[in-house]
Amino acid sequence: MKWLLIPFLLFFSYQAFGQEYLTTKGQVTFLSKAPLNEFEGKSSSLNGLVNLESNLLDFFVDLNTLKTGIGLRDSHMRENYLETEKFPFAEFTGKLVQLPTLIMGNKTPVKAIGKFKIHGVEREIEVAGFLTLAQNGKVELDATFEILLSDYKIPLPKLVFYELAQEQKVTINAILTQKK
Structure with missing residues (x-):
């Protein structure tokens, strides 16, 4: 009877080794919650790699998007x-x-440590998130982290200081x- 259970467990759960996943259309959103103004910036051009064999995560986005x-x-944000x-x-x-260990349909909590680089400044951060193995074999990633603009030498507007929050x-x- 135990041998019948093995294929079932292999189908619905597996240790994620030898698995490399890619995206070119992920979404990244930043939320600026200043005292008098709250807004979001979004891009659907996030590129990324999750390689569970070599334990490598690499994600980047063109800030012009x-x-x-x-x-x-948008143009002030990009230029100034x-x-x-x-x-x-x-x-x-x-x-x-x-x-x-990914189990089909379950949101598995994960934590990553690595380097985040923006505006020419690189700092080590910790990112918490979830990986979910879908029935189609794809993996969904949801993650959130916060940064301080001053840590990356990104200036706040001088005249309208309340328009952009220090913490994003x-x-x-x-x-x-x-990946095939």
């Missing part, structure tokens, strides 16, 4: 604060603290497909 819903704010002509990308490269909440959502 971020949109806040107001064109003038993010300086995307000099620093066009934000990137996170890291490792999972512990390799997960960054959220990542991506469906990753297994």
Whole structure:
């Protein structure tokens, strides 16, 4: 009877070794929650890799693809604060603290430690999130972390200081497909 259970367990649960997943259309969102103004910036051009065999995570986004819903704010953000002509990308490269066992349909909590680079400054951060193995064999990633703009030498607007919060909440959502 035990031998009947083995294929069932292998189908619905597996230790995630030898698995490499990619995305080119993940979503990254930042939330700026200043006292008098709250807004989001979004991009659906997040590129990323989760390699569970070598325990490597690598995600990057072209900051020129971020949109806040107001064109003038977008161009000010790119030109005056993010300086995307000099620093066009934000990137996170890291490792999972512990390799997960993915069970189909279950949100598995994960934690990563790595380097986040934006505006030419790289700092070590910790990112908490979830990996979910879908029935189609894809993996969904949901993660959130916070950064301080001053840690990355990103200036706040001087005249309208309340328009941009010092602390930014960054959220990542991506469906990753297994590399063939």
